[in-house]
Amino acid sequence: MSVTLNIPTVNDELKDFDTLFQLWQQVGESCSDVTFDFSKCFFLKPNAVAFLGGLIRFIQSREGKTTINKDTLNNKVKMNLQQNGFMYTFCEDKEPWQGNSVPYREDAKQNKDGLVYYLAEQWLGRDWVQMGQNLRNVIVGRVWEIYANAFEHGRTDIGVFSCGQHYPKLNQLKLTVVDFGVGIPSNVRQFQNKPTLPVDKALEWAFQAGTSTRQGGVAGGVGLDYLKKFVKINRGKLEFFSQDGYVAIDENQEIYQSRQPFFQGTLVNITLQCEEALYILASDADDEEPLF
């Protein structure tokens, strides 16, 4: 069946993520021909760019046909999608260029060097952030944990999709990472053999230090907890949307709750403040203590 998806303006408030997930629901499992209509879209934030790119690949992976109706694109939106490489990826020959956008990125498989370059140079390495190399390395290592989790636990055939942006007036960096695979709650329920475990409990478990659904006898579960602590120190914000669950973590609170609409995969939205003074790294007072 044919479907036209009407893409509205998408910001990054909670209701905007709802809008994105409703688009995924509209597609369902059986759409063979999907047209993206942007007549009512005047602005897209990177969460939308990453999600729409992933949605297109999701449809294509199910033998569906996708069309971006370029005639419906507002000039400002079109320029942004050209700048960040989205149009070049899907429907245009015009190559992206450098601006305030961080490129739209697809990783069908884990590509460490490419991802490190993306995070360190394309997201963090521009002049818009006054940041030393050591701090940049710390952030890359922490944010990498998001991708590592997506690749190991997401069980997705089409990979991971990202887009970011710098907001100079807010002095913030944002990055969205999304996969259309198995969500966190399903993984946790299966691992614990508790099919009726409430979604908020499943998410809370996933974010505890030391918990992991990894099989095979090697410990895991350090990365997300470490990222969580890092975001708090930075006074940033970390949000996870997975299935009917939502996580929000900032310096003041951690929220784990059930929330509709349902989205099968996992979307991560991270916001960091561009103030080096906020990156206070704890010094190791116990350097002489035995490690093991």
Next chain:
Amino acid sequence: MRHDIHDLIGKTCMTPDEGQKVYNLTYPELLANRPVELDFAGVEIFASPFFNFAIGQLLRDIPPDTLNRLLKFSNLNSVGRQVLKRVIENSKQYYSNENTRKAVDEVVSEQANSL
């Protein structure tokens, strides 16, 4: 035996495969009671999956005291050390829980056999 991690892996130590590579070199030496030094000079970026596989799984069957005596880390920057510490702490708990599970399983199995 000293292993130059930058030469072996590169300036970023992040993935499970990279960690497994280090483990495969380190583990047999430690089992043979031979000292090992892992030199991280030139390594700039760390992530927990690497340390989980490189170091964490050593705790599966090598006691902490032995690892403290035989395994040395040099030129590991403060961030790498922090991540490593978290991984070690987590792995000790993980394998302790695993040993507990195994012990319980053995008791249950013995009881079943005695019925």
